[in-house]
Amino acid sequence: MNNWSLRLKAVFDWRKLIFVFPLVTLWSLPVTRAVAFIGYADGVYAAEQTINASNDVRYGLVLLATYLFCLSVEVVLCCLLARKSVVALLILLSMPVWIAIQIIRFKPEEVIVLIPPLNVLWPLKWNALALLLGLSVFAFQQYRILKLGNARTT
Numbered sequence: 001m002n003n004w005s006l007r008l009k010a011v012f013d014w015r016k017l018i019f020v021f022p023l024v025t026l027w028s029l030p031v032t033r034a035v036a037f038i039g040y041a042d043g044v045y046a047a048e049q050t051i052n053a054s055n056d057v058r059y060g061l062v063l064l065a066t067y068l069f070c071l072s073v074e075v076v077l078c079c080l081l082a083r084k085s086v087v088a089l090l091i092l093l094s095m096p097v098w099i100a101i102q103i104i105r106f107k108p109e110e111v112i113v114l115i116p117p118l119n120v121l122w123p124l125k126w127n128a129l130a131l132l133l134g135l136s137v138f139a140f141q142q143y144r145i146l147k148l149g150n151a152r153t154t
Contacts, residue, residue, distance in 0.1 A: 019093070023097075034064040066123055073130065077130065078093075
């Protein structure tokens with residue numbers, strides 16, 4: 001096989017796709033709600049030109065960026081650990097999946113009255129923690145392979 005087909009085969013590995021597709025499906029509801037909220041808040045801002053409406057637009061944009069960052073963190077974890085350690089991947093994905101379920105349940109895409117219904121840093125810090133742990137597991141596995149040799153080939 002040529003080099004191009006090997007790269008394509010590595011990108012579309014079935015183990016990665018098994019984990020990525022449910023995560024994209026899970027995050028599609030909050031992302032869709034955030035986009036709808038941004039459209040609604042932008043319409044209100046265009047009609048009223050108030051500071052509250054501009055804050056709602058900004059809050060919706062930050063929510064959308066947060067959701068997309070959380071999804072990208074989970075996809076990176078899947079790409080790093082799907083072939084190496086499925087157990088570590090499942091343990092690390094349990095926290096971001098719980099966060100996505102909580103976001104779906106709380107529905108933070110609402111007009112801000114006094115305080116936003118969701119602290120935007122809450123999903124970010126837990127996903128960043130999962131990413132940090134996932135990167136450390138991946139680095140430990142790479143170090144072990146480099147130091148001791150690959151157990152599959154030796």
